[in-house]
Amino acid sequence: MPPQTRLMEGVIMQTQPNLSPAPDFNAGVQFFARSNQRILVVEDDEIIRAIVAHAIAQLGYEVDTAENGEIGWEKLNAHNYDLLITDNNMPRLTGLELVQLLRSASMLLPVILASGGTSHIDPALQITATLPKPFYTEQLVKIVREVLRQHAGETDYCQFFTATLANLRCANRV
Secondary structure (H helix, E strand, O other), X not given: OOOEEEEEOOEEEEEOOOOOOOOOOOOOHHHHOOOOOEEEEEOOOHHHHHHHHHHHHOOOOEEEEEOOHHHXXXXXXXXXXXXXXXXXXXXXXXXXXXXXXXXXXOOOOOEEEEEOXXXXXXXXXXXXXXXXXXXXXXXXXXHHHHHHHHHHHHHHHHHHHHHHHHHHHHHHHO
C-alpha cells in the first residue's frame, strides 16, 4: 500500500499504513478501521491537535481537524463524521457547547470529550466517552476503537432491524 500524505494545519505528514510508533499500536486495524470512517478532532492546542490527528490517522481513519468549536460546528454541518473528539476548554465555543449544538440538531454522532477540567456533564448531551487530560496516545487509541466498534454494532443492529421490519411489511402484503 503506498504512503498517504495528509495536510494538517500547514504541516505535511507522511504516513505509512503498516508502520507505527509502538509495536502493537496498529494491532487489529483491519478489524476496527474501515477506510470510509471519518473523525473530527476539535482542539485549540495546535500540538495536541496534531498528535491526536496523527495517532488516529495511523489507525487508518480519515481525520479532519478544527482549532475551535465554531470551526468544528461548520465542519460538522459540511461533512459526515463517524466520531467527534473535542476538547472542552476552548475559546469561542466550548466542547460542551459544541455537543449541545450537535444534539439540538438531532445529530447522533458519538462524542469523546477530552478535557482537563470538566466536573459535571449533563447526561442529555449523550457524551459517549470522556478522556481526562493529560492522556497517552494508547489511551486515546483504545477509546476511539471501542467507541467506533460499539457505534458500528449499534448501526449494524439498527440497519438489520429496519431491514427486517421492511421485509415483514412486504411479506404481509403478499
